[in-house]
Amino acid sequence: MAHGRGLGYNAPLGRRSQGWKRMFFLFFTHLGVGLLGCMLLVPCERLGRQFFTLNVLLALAFLLLALAARWSRGQGLSPELLACVGLSAAYATSLRFRRNRISPALLGAAAAAGTVSVVREAAHLASLPEARLSTPLLAAHFLTSSALLGAVTLDMILGHFYLVIPRLSFGPLRRMTLAFAVALGLRLAVSAWTLACSWDSWASAWRLDSTRFLLRYGFFLALRVVFGIVGPVVLAYLVWECVKIRSNQSATGILYVATAVVLIGEIAAKYFLMSAAVLL
DSSP: OOOSSOTTSOOOSSOHHHHHHHHHHHHHHHHHHHHHHHHTTSOHHHHHHHHHHHHHHHHHHHHHHHHHHHHHTTOOOOHHHHHHHHHHHHHHHHHHTTOTTTHHHHHHHHHHHHHHHHHHHHHHHHHSTTTOOOHHHHHHHHHHHHHHHHHHHHHHHHHHHHHHSTTOOSHHHHHHHHHHHHHHHHHHHHHHHHHHHHHHHHHHHHHHOHHHHHHHHHHHHHHHHIIIIIHHHHHHHHHHHHHHTTOHHHHHHHHHHHHHHHHHHHHHHHHHHHHHSOOO
16 A cells, blocks of 8 residues: 555645645546546447547546646646647537537547546656655556546446436446446556555554554545445446346446546545645
């Protein structure tokens, strides 16, 4: 879960106010980019323009919030993220004018630009003197977080469409639920590897001062474990079981809960990163 110097007493990544802004920048960036990437997994011909227009507008809203958070910190705007926003807007326009041949290319380009921006931000944070984090490991955390946020959100929205579009094939919902499960598995694998590499730091911090450890980390650690690990695993299994028996209403209801749970878990993970340079 951590990587670098002794856990519990690491310096935050910047001033507290800047740390909160960077936390929300990362959260909205990962959510927006994840949505764009996961949209590539859904067949357009089965769901129509309305589904994709809704989701690209949501992704654009999240990316604009991310840019606003970055701008408020006094940083220059990321060229890759600006390209992602521009390509996403072009994709939304192509849907409006039914440009079916160029729309997939625009969506793919937007997702690629967003992915580059996520990796570049990981490299930037890893280079900070107070971070002492591995760039590949931080990039793996960011990419799997983005995939998980995008997959569960898109799966939830897709489930809702089954309530308003009669006789819709269960293929897309099955595919997105599988994507949610795979993204969750990758996210947990990266976290487990990080924990294995830093177990001595966690154990040392606990032995040194368990009371201080609990006061500083207890609440958000509990949030991360319950909402970032246990809850999503249980809910992903329940959604898959509902999809197998073609119970779309039950699956959609569980997906609403799963989305909220994953959002809380990922915010907790980003809090740890910003407050003490700890990866979870």
